[in-house]
Amino acid sequence: MKVLSPFGVPSQRGEALAKRLRDPVESTVVIVENGKPGSKHLLSGIQMGLEARGISQFKLMPKASASRPHQDFESVVECADAVVLALGDCGSCTSGSILDCVEFEKRGIPTVTIVSQLFEAVSQLEAASKGLPEMPIVIVPHPIATRSQEELELIGMGIAEKVLAGLSE
Amino acid sequence: MTQAASSTDFFELEPTLEAFYEWAEETGSGDGLPLVPPTEERVTEMLGPWASRRDESLGAVQPYGGEATYEKLAINCVMAGCRPSYFPVVCTAVQAAISPEFNLYGIQATTSPVTPMVVVNGPIAKELNINSGRSAFGPGWRANATIGRALRLILLNIGGGKPRSLENVNPSMPAFDSATQGSPAKFTFCAAEAEQDSPWEPLHVERGFDIEDSTVTVIGVDSIHAYRDTASQTGEDIATCMASVMGMFGTANMLYGQGSQPTIVLSPEHASILAKDNWSKSDLKNFLFEHARLNLLPLGKPNQDIHRRRRPKWFDLSDMPVCDSPSDIIAVVIGGPGIHSVFLGTFSGSQSVTRALIQAE
Numbered sequence: 001m002k003v004l005s006p007f008g009v010p011s012q013r014g015e016a017l018a019k020r021l022r023d024p025v026e027s028t029v030v031i032v033e034n035g036k037p038g039s040k041h042l043l044s045g046i047q048m049g050l051e052a053r054g055i056s057q058f059k060l061m062p063k064a065s066a067s068r069p070h071q072d073f074e075s076v077v078e079c080a081d082a083v084v085l086a087l088g089d090c091g092s093c094t095s096g097s098i099l100d101c102v103e104f105e106k107r108g109i110p111t112v113t114i115v116s117q118l119f120e121a122v123s124q125l126e127a128a129s130k131g132l133p134e135m136p137i138v139i140v141p142h143p144i145a146t147r148s149q150e151e152l153e154l155i156g157m158g159i160a161e162k163v164l165a166g167l168s169e
Numbered sequence: 170m171t172q173a174a175s176s177t178d179f180f181e182l183e184p185t186l187e188a189f190y191e192w193a194e195e196t197g198s199g200d201g202l203p204l205v206p207p208t209e210e211r212v213t214e215m216l217g218p219w220a221s222r223r224d225e226s227l228g229a230v231q232p233y234g235g236e237a238t239y240e241k242l243a244i245n246c247v248m249a250g251c252r253p254s255y256f257p258v259v260c261t262a263v264q265a266a267i268s269p270e271f272n273l274y275g276i277q278a279t280t281s282p283v284t285p286m287v288v289v290n291g292p293i294a295k296e297l298n299i300n301s302g303r304s305a306f307g308p309g310w311r312a313n314a315t316i317g318r319a320l321r322l323i324l325l326n327i328g329g330g331k332p333r334s335l336e337n338v339n340p341s342m343p344a345f346d347s348a349t350q351g352s353p354a355k356f357t358f359c360a361a362e363a364e365q366d367s368p369w370e371p372l373h374v375e376r377g378f379d380i381e382d383s384t385v386t387v388i389g390v391d392s393i394h395a396y397r398d399t400a401s402q403t404g405e406d407i408a409t410c411m412a413s414v415m416g417m418f419g420t421a422n423m424l425y426g427q428g429s430q431p432t433i434v435l436s437p438e439h440a441s442i443l444a445k446d447n448w449s450k451s452d453l454k455n456f457l458f459e460h461a462r463l464n465l466l467p468l469g470k471p472n473q474d475i476h477r478r479r480r481p482k483w484f485d486l487s488d489m490p491v492c493d494s495p496s497d498i499i500a501v502v503i504g505g506p507g508i509h510s511v512f513l514g515t516f517s518g519s520q521s522v523t524r525a526l527i528q529a530e
Binding site: 001002003004005006007008009010011035037064065066067068090091092094095096099119121122125126129130 | 185188212234240276278280326345479
């Protein structure tokens with residue numbers, strides 16, 4: 001018995017990552033917090049870690065909905081040399097975070113997405129399905145939502161080197 | 170097991186239903202229930218007048234991005250047990266669901282139990298015998314059961330909506346569905362609106378269509394709360410009790426707002442009590458907005474903080490509305506005799522979408 005395949009096939013494949021930053025110290029890094037509990041302090045820690053590594057220009061541009069595209073997408077594109085976006089720690093917010101960063105990469109802006117450990121596999125899957133399997137995703141322990149401000153800032157500072165590596169040549 | 174690489178890929182199996190059921194289980198391409206094998210003959214019959222357009226796509230089904238070609242939709246409709254006459258309804262449901270505002274990126278990947286509810290309006294509902302009355306939500310009716318099921322299989326096989334609990338089953342097939350418990354409504358959820366039993370204009374007319382238009386609406390339903398109100402005899406009492414159900418803790422509507430659309434499914438009896446007291450649908454929505462409120466103060470600081478952060482417009486934590494405006498509320502009449510209505514909490518990152526029934530050219 002011959003049965004036809006029910007599986008769908010994506011039409012887009014093989015996007016190119018945006019060029020990484022040659023000189024991060026001279027770059028404006030846009031910090032995108034998606035409102036998930038803990039993401040703000042986590043990103044504060046990342047920012048402090050990046051400052052310690054010489055980056056001084058930051059712009060905070062939070063997004064209103066974790067699962068929808070950034071409401072000010074074009075404004076971010078206009079001013080960002082790079083984007084760091086947190087946090088994917090559930091299904092829809094991971095999907096929404098990856099989607100935003102894929103679109104930023106397509107517009108030539110290097111990104112790093114911060115995702116919690118439990119959603120690492122699905123975040124990589126979505127990036128790959130959008131043609132960007134190499135898109136930098138930095139993983140943090142799960143859960144994030146229940147940790148104190150101090151813990152979160154320490155975690156953020158601890159991953160700053162990886163974030164910088166993901167943004168840079 | 171190899172995943173298909175083109176629209177004409179096929180698999181050779183033993184010619185039995187059992188063989189196909191086993192294959193679907195091994196490949197993670199079913200919903201756990203027996204399926205109809207999608208042979209070339211069955212798929213061609215399903216396609217009908219769309220056969221010459223079989224490789225034409227309605228668009229990508231996210232988050233995986235598989236193309237919703239008419240052929241792929243027909244294959245999944247066959248598997249679900251649809252009649253060919255249901256095919257245009259399923260295609261229209263897909264067209265609605267892949268609209269950006271419905272947000273399959275969120276709906277397919279979330280930990281919440283959200284699923285698209287398909288609501289059919291207009292003459293096609295009667296033509297296809299889609300149940301709008303007793304047991305419209307199940308079980309028993311082939312149209313309701315298989316149209317909703319086909320949409321679920323399409324989200325699974327084309328959009329990557331395989332449950333992550335099955336990610337080790339055929340690992341090459343994407344598994345985005347992170348739902349914590351899932352839901353029985355994720356097998357199928359489809360009904361027609363009981364237009365003949367409603368005192369008000371039906372959903373599609375509210376949304377600008379003519380009464381004689383046939384439409385398909387998808388609503389991202391997160392939670393299903395059926396309740397009984399046996400005692401209310403006035404419109405105000407019906408609406409007050411309805412509001413007390415809708416003002417519950419724990420819905421995405423209450424936590425996020427953001428234009429999300431809490432939905433009330435009224436039994437014809439409840440709708441008629443309201444109408445007898447001269448309540449319009451608009452009156453009902455205004456009342457529900459004002460009275461479907463949650464007092465967060467007894468619920469502990471963490472929840473007060475997160476609601477305050479998520480809903481900054483509503484600073485009185487003792488009086489948090491279920492949505493941000495009356496027009497966010499969706500009200501439809503579905504069901505048979507009885508004093509049960511149903512509050513459907515809906516996903517916050519999604520807007521319901523209504524589309525006119527797709528026609529073959």
